[in-house]
Amino acid sequence: MSACVNGLHQVMRHPQYQNVWDRIARCHRSVARRGYPENLRLVGVSGVGKSTLLINYRDAHPSIFHPEYTEVPVVYAEVPAMPTSKQLAINLLKGLGCADTTGTASQLWERFVSLCRRCGVGLIILDEIQHFVDRGKLSTYSSIADLLKQQLSELKLPVVMAGAPRCRLLFEANNQLRSRFKASTSFYPFRIGTVADFQRFRTVVSTVVQDFDETARRFLVSDTMVERIFYGTDGIFRNLTDLMDGVRVSRTEGMPCTAEVLAKAFQETVFACADQASNPFSAKFQPRRLIEVGEPYMPSPIDGDNHAIY
Structure with missing residues (x-):
């Protein structure tokens, strides 16, 4: 097993990630526990x-093959980059394991709803929901979100909806969707405060x-x-693995x-323009997060600071 894969398993043992897993499991059990569904924003x-955690949760609940049907406990799908009603239905059908994605949007939604019932689906996970608000088309994509809300309500x-911090705009603009996804939990980068x-961060680096x-x-x-390493990666796991892959390449000749x-x-994997004052591994670097204008972790106008409370 690769170091990266092991590292992912280590991340999953982080208390924050275990808390998110437990929140998803609570949603998953909600109908059996209280008779009606509990939704979650992540x-x-x-x-x-x-x-990665969402996919791991799906994989921890694999399909069960019965003589007359296939039980699918968890459906995972991503919102397409430019969501349309039809493409969203196609992605959900693929997440359900359905190979037949032909037909009109309404036919595809009808097929998805019917198969969910026949396959005993217990939880739907919809990832990358920030695509509903990307490219400045919130009003257009909100109508698709309304359709999604209607189908899922039926x-x-x-349902777990997951996405980047800017996905809050979708819920701020849609009162009914917000009322159905009142519960929310957050993922944050690693910290060293x-x-x-x-x-914890040292343990992940070690792995x-x-x-x-x-x-x-x-x-x-x-x-x-x-x-x-924290300042070089801002505590983000993907940046850590990218940086260490860069170190591996540099050391291929036994350096x-x-x-x-x-x-x-x-410089090769994170910040090509880094000078000695902005390269955490330079002797002239003063410990600080790289969040100034032009630096790799500068807060985004729509997602904000990586370590902000969202």
């Missing part, structure tokens, strides 16, 4: 691992670099390097793992 910036199944947070030689591992999990190697990997 919000997190790109790269923290929310899609099914009376719990407390001793416990620092140790990602477990294929390195012992000398390199000791260097990378030292207090100084863990702090610098020792040094701050210079990390500085080069940072």
Whole structure:
């Protein structure tokens, strides 16, 4: 098993991720527990691992093959980049395992609703819902979200909607959708502000670099390097794996793992324009998050700061 895969498993043992898993499981059990569905909004910036967790949750509840039908406990689908009613229905049908995606939008929705009932679906997960508000077409895509709301209401199944922080605009603009997704939980990048947070991040770094030689591992999990790696990745797991992949490439010829190697990997995988003052692995770097204008973690106008409370 690769270091990256093991690293993902380590991320999943992080308390925050376990909390999100438990919240999803609560939704999944809601109909059996109280007789009606409990929905959930899941919000997190790109790269923290929310899609990985959602897919892992689906995979933890695989299809069950019966003589007369296939039971599908969890359906996972992504909102297309430019969502239309038809394409959204197609993605949901694919998530259900249906190969027949021909027909009009209304026919596809009817097929999806019918198959959900026949296949005993217990939970629907809809990822990348920020696509409903991308490209400045919120009013157009809200009508598709309304259709989605109607179809899912008819099914009376719990639904998890997940996306980037800007997805809040969808709920702010749609009162009925907001009323059905009152419960919300958030994914955040790793932090190092407390001793416990620092140790958790160190453990994840250690797992990602477990294929390195012992000398390199000791260097990378030292207090100084863990702090610098945090500033170089902003605590985002995808950035961490990208950075360490860059280190692996730089060390293919047996080079020792040094701050210079990390500085080069940072420029090649994260911030090509980094100078010594903005490269966390430079001796001239002063510890800080790279959130100034033009830096890699500058807050987005629509998603905000990676570490903001959302």
